[in-house]
Each structure stands twice: as C-alpha cells, then as structure tokens.
Amino acid sequence: MNMPKKSFIFPVIIIVISSLLFFNYAHSKISFSGTQFKQGEYYRFLTFPFTHINFEHFYENMIALAIVSVLAFEIGITQYEFFGLFLFSSYFVGLVALLLMPDLSMAGTSVGIYAILGALTIKGISYLSKPIMIPLMLAPLFLKFIYDMMSSLEIAKASAPQFLLHFGGFFLGYKAYHMYYLTKYKPKEEVETRVP
Amino acid sequence: MPAPISGFGLAIALIAAGLIIYIRYKKFLNEKFSKLADQQKPQSTPKSDFKPEDKPEEKKENAAPAVSTLEKKE
Numbered sequence: 001m002n003m004p005k006k007s008f009i010f011p012v013i014i015i016v017i018s019s020l021l022f023f024n025y026a027h028s029k030i031s032f033s034g035t036q037f038k039q040g041e042y043y044r045f046l047t048f049p050f051t052h053i054n055f056e057h058f059y060e061n062m063i064a065l066a067i068v069s070v071l072a073f074e075i076g077i078t079q080y081e082f083f084g085l086f087l088f089s090s091y092f093v094g095l096v097a098l099l100l101m102p103d104l105s106m107a108g109t110s111v112g113i114y115a116i117l118g119a120l121t122i123k124g125i126s127y128l129s130k131p132i133m134i135p136l137m138l139a140p141l142f143l144k145f146i147y148d149m150m151s152s153l154e155i156a157k158a159s160a161p162q163f164l165l166h167f168g169g170f171f172l173g174y175k176a177y178h179m180y181y182l183t184k185y186k187p188k189e190e191v192e193t194r195v196p
Numbered sequence: 197m198p199a200p201i202s203g204f205g206l207a208i209a210l211i212a213a214g215l216i217i218y219i220r221y222k223k224f225l226n227e228k229f230s231k232l233a234d235q236q237k238p239q240s241t242p243k244s245d246f247k248p249e250d251k252p253e254e255k256k257e258n259a260a261p262a263v264s265t266l267e268k269k270e
Contacts, residue, residue: 060205067212074219113208127219136215140207 010083011069015062018050018109027053027107032094034102045098049090051107061109068116075124081180082116089115089172093165104161114141114166115173122177141166 021030032048052058072082090112097104117137124133145163149156 060209062205064205064208064212067209067216071212071216071219074216110205113205117208124215124219127222128215136211139211140204143207144204 007079008069008073010079010086011065014050014065014083014086014109014112018052018058018062021047021050022052022058025051027051031105031107032097033105034098037098038102045091045094048094048106049087049109049112052109053107057108061113064113065109068113068120072116072120075120075127077116077119077123081119081177085115085119085173085177086112088176089118089169092172093168096168097165101161104165106165111165111169114169115176118170118173118175119177121174122181138167138170141170 030044030047030051031053032044032051036044052061069082073079077085086109090109093111094106097106121130121133121137128136141163145156145159148159
C-alpha cells in the first residue's frame with residue numbers, strides 16, 4: 001500500500017487561523033451558541049472551531065492539534081482526509097448543538113481533534129488493536145468526567161454537555177472515516193490481495 | 197454562563213506523542229527484520245533440482261501397480 005505524502009499544510013492553516021482569531025477577536029464575538037445564531041449572527045457557526053476562550057484553552061488545543069496531526073500522518077491519514085474530517089465533525093456537532101442545546105456556548109478545535117482520534121482507531125489498526133486503541137483515545141475524556149463527578153455533582157452536570165459533544169466528535173470521526181475507508185481503501189486492498 | 201467546550205489537550209498530546217514513538221519503533225523494528233530476512237534468504241533457500249516429472253503424486257500412482265504385481269507373483 002502506498003503511503004501518502006506527509007504534508008502539514010492544513011493543520012498549519014488551522015493553527016494560523018486559530019491564532020489570528022484568538023489574538024485579534026474576543027471569543028465572545030466569534031464563539032457559537034444557538035441563541036446568537038438565531039439572532040442573525042450566522043458567521044459564528046463558521047468561526048467557532050477556530051475560537052478559544054482563554055490562553056490555556058488555546059495553547060492546550062494547539063499543542064494537541066499539532067501532535068495529533070503528526071500522529072495522523074504517521075499512521076497514514078492524508079491531509080485532505082484530516083481537514084475534511086475536522087470540518088465535517090465540528091460543523092455536524094455544531095448543528096446538533098444548535099438543535100438540541102441552543103443555550104450552550106461552543107468554542108475550540110477539540111471536537112475536530114477528537115474526530116481525528118476516532119479516525120485513527122480505524123487506520124491505526126495495523127499498529128494497535130481496536131480494544132486497546134479506542135479506550136486509549138477516550139481515556140482523557142472519561143477520566144475528566146469521572147474526576148468531575150467525584151468532585152461534585154454540579155460540576156459534573158455542567159461538564160456533561162462538553163463530554164457529550166466531545167464524545168460525539170469522536171464517534172462521528174470514527175463512523176465517518178469507517179464508511180470512507182470501506183469505500184476508498186477496502187476495494188483496493190482486496191484487489192491487491194487477489195492479484196499477486 | 198453555560199460551560200463552553202474546553203480541551204484536555206495536554207493529556208491527548210501526551211498519548212499521541214507516546215503512540216508516535218511506539219509506531220516509529222515498530223516501523224524501525226519491521227525494517228530491521230525485513231533487511232535481516234532479505235540477507236538470509238539466499239543462504240536458506242538453496243537451488244533445488246526439482247522437476248515437474250518427479251511429482252510425489254505420480255510416484256504414488258506408479259507405486260500402486262508395483263504392489264499389485266508383487267501380489268500376483270505370490
């Protein structure tokens with residue numbers, strides 16, 4: 001199987017846009033929530049995956065995005081797949097939040113990052129099996145939620161939507177890439193195995 | 197204010213970095229073993245003088261009448 005060319009254009013584009021937005025606009029102007037969207041601020045739907053609420057949120061997500069993109073290309077996800085998956089899952093989760101949780105304020109690249117992690121569990125099967133890969137990728141999410149539940153029920157209630165949306169991003173990334181993988185890569189692999 | 201989405205980026209970054217190191221190590225080992233296997237191949241597989249005429253199945257077929265002739269002699 002041919003390995004795709006390693007190019008970091010799209011992750012770099014995401015980091016540059018996020019940095020420009022973070023240092024030039026307050027997150028309150030470009031983050032997304034259903035109520036603001038319904039008031040006519042439609043641009044928020046496009047900008048929210050590149051917006052961060054504070055510096056900690058910004059640098060954590062940028063570091064995670066950079067390292068996850070290296071991992072994605074190491075495993076064999078192409079840059080177009082990476083970017084497509086990132087945008088698709090972020091906007092799909094945004095749409096679900098708009099319909100189900102219109103009061104929730106959304107900002108950050110983390111949903112897209114979780115979608116990439118979901119896709120990595122499909123593509124990375126040649127290095128680590130799924131029963132190890134999936135819990136490993138979801139460990140930070142579940143540990144944070146368990147920690148919140150143990151600290152207090154109110155904190156857990158407040159972080160429950162975060163947990164659901166992040167998990168939604170992971171599941172979307174997993175499912176979308178699985179379907180894409182079956183249509184694009186599987187037929188080629190079958191032909192390669194048949195023809196010596 | 198409702199809770200915004202915030203990342204647990206450093207934990208994810210740590211896991212991803214660990215996986216990168218693991219995958220690199222595995223690729224390195226695979227390359228090393230495949231090179232070793234290539235080096236050993238010519239030594240371990242000597243040329244055989246196998247001819248399609250000397251098929252063991254055909255020998256069996258030939259052997260069957262030989263037994264029957266022995267029986268006849270007896």
